Amino acid sequence: MRCANSISARPLESRRRGAATRRAQLDRGDSLALQLVLVAIVVQAAIVVRARPQDLITGAYGMADIIRRATPPDFGKIDMVWWPALETIDLGIFGTLGGIIMALPLAILAAANVTPSRFLYYAARGVIGFARAVPDLVWALLFVTAVGLGPFPGALALSVHSIGMLGRLFAETIEHMDMAPIDALTLTGARRVQVFTHGVIPSILPSLLGIALYRLDENIRSSLVLGFVGAGGASASNCSRR
Amino acid sequence: MLRVRGLTMRYADGKMAVADFDLSIEPGEVVVVLGSNGSGKTTLLRCIARMPSPTAGEIWLNDTNLAALSGERLRQARLSLALIWQHASLVRRRSVLSNIASGALGRYGGLWTALGGLPAVERRAAYDYLHAVGLVALAGQRAGTLSGGQAQRVAIARALAQRPQVLLADEPVASLDPEAADDIMRLLRHLATHEHLAVLCVLHQIELAYAYADRVVGIRDGRIAFDRPCAELSRDAVRQLYLSEAA
Numbered sequence: 001m002r003c004a005n006s007i008s009a010r011p012l013e014s015r016r017r018g019a020a021t022r023r024a025q026l027d028r029g030d031s032l033a034l035q036l037v038l039v040a041i042v043v044q045a046a047i048v049v050r051a052r053p054q055d056l057i058t059g060a061y062g063m064a065d066i067i068r069r070a071t072p073p074d075f076g077k078i079d080m081v082w083w084p085a086l087e088t089i090d091l092g093i094f095g096t097l098g099g100i101i102m103a104l105p106l107a108i109l110a111a112a113n114v115t116p117s118r119f120l121y122y123a124a125r126g127v128i129g130f131a132r133a134v135p136d137l138v139w140a141l142l143f144v145t146a147v148g149l150g151p152f153p154g155a156l157a158l159s160v161h162s163i164g165m166l167g168r169l170f171a172e173t174i175e176h177m178d179m180a181p182i183d184a185l186t187l188t189g190a191r192r193v194q195v196f197t198h199g200v201i202p203s204i205l206p207s208l209l210g211i212a213l214y215r216l217d218e219n220i221r222s223s224l225v226l227g228f229v230g231a232g233g234a235s236a237s238n239c240s241r242r
Numbered sequence: 243m244l245r246v247r248g249l250t251m252r253y254a255d256g257k258m259a260v261a262d263f264d265l266s267i268e269p270g271e272v273v274v275v276l277g278s279n280g281s282g283k284t285t286l287l288r289c290i291a292r293m294p295s296p297t298a299g300e301i302w303l304n305d306t307n308l309a310a311l312s313g314e315r316l317r318q319a320r321l322s323l324a325l326i327w328q329h330a331s332l333v334r335r336r337s338v339l340s341n342i343a344s345g346a347l348g349r350y351g352g353l354w355t356a357l358g359g360l361p362a363v364e365r366r367a368a369y370d371y372l373h374a375v376g377l378v379a380l381a382g383q384r385a386g387t388l389s390g391g392q393a394q395r396v397a398i399a400r401a402l403a404q405r406p407q408v409l410l411a412d413e414p415v416a417s418l419d420p421e422a423a424d425d426i427m428r429l430l431r432h433l434a435t436h437e438h439l440a441v442l443c444v445l446h447q448i449e450l451a452y453a454y455a456d457r458v459v460g461i462r463d464g465r466i467a468f469d470r471p472c473a474e475l476s477r478d479a480v481r482q483l484y485l486s487e488a489a
Contacts, residue, residue: 198360
């Protein structure tokens with residue numbers, strides 16, 4: 001019996017070994033092709049952006065000159081800059097808060113584990129994707145057209161653009177949370193909204209705050225350039241002075 | 243009080259988890275379900291609570307067939323049926339007291355509870371339930387900091403806050419040391435005897451079943467293997483239940 005087993009096992013073993021070798025060769029071939037594709041992508045990107053690292057060396061003096069002139073800061077002009085600076089920070093705060101208020105309900109609909117319907121899931125994902133795909137400057141242009149020049153259209157632009165990132169990350173946080181306490185609350189007979197406020201929100205609050213703070217940081221930096229399209233911030237006062 | 247008739251649960255992949263299961267429990271009774279891993283014990287309990295809904299069968303709670311309900315009527319019917327989970331399933335970042343009081347949420351519909359608030363009367367009542375499970379000193383502590391035994395006691399207190407008629411317990415002592423397991427089972431027995439709750443409890447510990455159950459139901463491959471009063475159940479029958487599963 002042992003003999004019969006060893007005879008029949010030998011071709012099977014050699015077939016397995018052959019398959020493993022072929023798979024290894026295939027893996028090596030795939031890996032080489034992947035590496036070539038990656039190199040091609042990097043090279044074409046360098047060509048398209050006309051990358052010239054040597055210019056960084058020859059231009060080092062210019063950069064050093066800017067830093068030299070910017071330091072130490074000239075506090076004599078503080079009365080001219082404090083208002084635009086405050087406006088820039090407030091644009092970020094308003095934009096983030098507005099984004100959170102709009103993103104949270106969308107995130108609930110866009111989280112596969114708590115969404116009330118498949119249609120609403122895809123609709124919410126679509127809105128979030130669209131808000132993210134359109135740049136904040138384009139949103140700012142749209143809102144300047146709607147409500148006129150000033151910081152308010154900038155704040156609206158940041159709010160709407162924030163939905164994209166906040167909605168996506170909030171939804172992913174909800175999808176990855178532990179569902180056992182949520183199911184337990186549901187089975188106590190709690191209503192859907194109660195399950196959300198008493199179960200979902202307390203469970204994910206630290207993650208939501210972390211994401212919101214990151215977005216605030218991003219929005220304050222974004223608000224710096226919104227002035228170029230007349231939507232407030234430090235760059236707006238800079239442009240108007242020129 | 244709770245009568246299950248022909249309960250069947252077949253999953254989408256065709257696997258039969260529970261097949262044609264009959265069961266009844268009266269107030270004040272503790273019924274323990276025994277069976278090896280994968281025999282359908284947890285699915286049975288979850289189907290009774292309609293999470294998920296069974297493929298077929300009836301779940302009568304007094305005069306209401308839970309299996310025929312949906313939406314708001316199912317939610318209201320669930321108020322009479324509390325489920326204690328294997329791993330307590332508390333909201334870890336909330337206090338012990340808030341977790342217990344949240345068991346009563348289903349009875350309130352206003353804006354205050356929808357916004358995350360808890361009725362003052364339920365917060366006060368939560369102290370009584372905490373006292374019943376012997377953990378008053380931990381009222382303000384975060385649920386995430388509790389030991390397994392403490393968390394399970396809080397889960398029982400949350401179930402009491404729901405003021406149910408039936409208590410379903412899915413391996414409530416699975417992760418506890420023998421002493422804590424004994425405490426939890428003694429508490430469930432006490433609730434059945436003194437609060438007249440019907441307790442249906444899934445266990446793996448045969449000794450606990452003998453010590454605290456009125457009746458033992460054996461489950462094998464999703465089907466009922468035996469349903470006998472504890473006094474009439476031979477250890478051999480229980481051993482056979484596990485042996486046949488191992489084979």
